[in-house]
Amino acid sequence: MINYPNKKSKFTTNKINHSNRGMSFENIINETNEYYLVHDIAVIHKKPIPIQIVKVDYPSRSGAVIKEAYYKIPSTTDYNGIYKGRHIDFEAKETANKTSFPLSNIHLHQINHLESILNHGGISFLLIFFKAKDEIYLLETKYIVKYYKRSKTGRKSIKYEEIKEFGYLIKEGYSPRVDYLKVIDEIIKKG
Amino acid sequence: MINYPNKKSKFTTNKINHSNRGMSFENIINETNEYYLVHDIAVIHKKPIPIQIVKVDYPSRSGAVIKEAYYKIPSTTDYNGIYKGRHIDFEAKETANKTSFPLSNIHLHQINHLESILNHGGISFLLIFFKAKDEIYLLETKYIVKYYKRSKTGRKSIKYEEIKEFGYLIKEGYSPRVDYLKVIDEIIKKG
Numbered sequence: 001m002i003n004y005p006n007k008k009s010k011f012t013t014n015k016i017n018h019s020n021r022g023m024s025f026e027n028i029i030n031e032t033n034e035y036y037l038v039h040d041i042a043v044i045h046k047k048p049i050p051i052q053i054v055k056v057d058y059p060s061r062s063g064a065v066i067k068e069a070y071y072k073i074p075s076t077t078d079y080n081g082i083y084k085g086r087h088i089d090f091e092a093k094e095t096a097n098k099t100s101f102p103l104s105n106i107h108l109h110q111i112n113h114l115e116s117i118l119n120h121g122g123i124s125f126l127l128i129f130f131k132a133k134d135e136i137y138l139l140e141t142k143y144i145v146k147y148y149k150r151s152k153t154g155r156k157s158i159k160y161e162e163i164k165e166f167g168y169l170i171k172e173g174y175s176p177r178v179d180y181l182k183v184i185d186e187i188i189k190k191g
Numbered sequence: 192m193i194n195y196p197n198k199k200s201k202f203t204t205n206k207i208n209h210s211n212r213g214m215s216f217e218n219i220i221n222e223t224n225e226y227y228l229v230h231d232i233a234v235i236h237k238k239p240i241p242i243q244i245v246k247v248d249y250p251s252r253s254g255a256v257i258k259e260a261y262y263k264i265p266s267t268t269d270y271n272g273i274y275k276g277r278h279i280d281f282e283a284k285e286t287a288n289k290t291s292f293p294l295s296n297i298h299l300h301q302i303n304h305l306e307s308i309l310n311h312g313g314i315s316f317l318l319i320f321f322k323a324k325d326e327i328y329l330l331e332t333k334y335i336v337k338y339y340k341r342s343k344t345g346r347k348s349i350k351y352e353e354i355k356e357f358g359y360l361i362k363e364g365y366s367p368r369v370d371y372l373k374v375i376d377e378i379i380k381k382g
Contacts (some may be wrong), residue, residue, distance in 0.1 A: 086275040
């Protein structure tokens, strides 16, 4: 039972007329997944937030009301599903940091989970939103693992330049908003 | 916001000395998945129960307490993950019925979801526990869809004999308890 990290911060930017302004990063990814689902491109869903339920009331036959519950640490990542027969698994994170992505943003067991998915033949990655730059990158698990290992003796974050070099910048569009499966196509092609 | 169906009924049997006695079907599947995870055989998790959170208190810095929340209808199935590079997706259901599995036990959108996973190259199915017979069957999505279609004009359930004929009986073991991946191996072999 923990204080659940705030994931609801806004997908904002200082630039004017930006399509994503005011919409949360999470919502934009959900909207993108909805687009994939409706167009039968992929079946990728956000997992519900894990909750420890302690007390439930039944004020009427029609409904139960949860009166006491606590956030739990998620044991896996937020998103998974299937695309072109491949298992897809990822976590989406945003940072206000301009120069790096702090590894404290992601739980160790989530990194382990992403690595495990990769080892079992799935495609796993992190979507990183740099709010200040208004840029979204897809970074494959192998790099997350690499930089996590480095953090044990060195810097506790992945430099923006490193993400720029090894990750994929995802251009925003109208529909879908964050077409990360285009990048997955490249990754599949590379084998 | 709905009254969440009772999934916690006990995995009980009238037979004596039965290994599963008193343990819920859900717990046995979770234990099996834990076995697969620990032995690095597969990465399959139960999704959290979807909850609509309405009110959260912050009585202290260390923790948030959810004071009002409601169960939501799940939009997908309970379990998914990866095994031998294949996307796995299933729902687990139990019934006290001795002669058939009532299709009312499973939401239409869950059937659609299972079919969608199948169409995208994944392996999807239902695990059905007949409590009175103390038998667990794995039934592939193609049969669920077939019998669902029949239910529109005919019987609203799948006969036990049909499940016995087209499904796979999963023998219970000590560890893992319900080794459904053995059946998945057969399904993969058949292509």
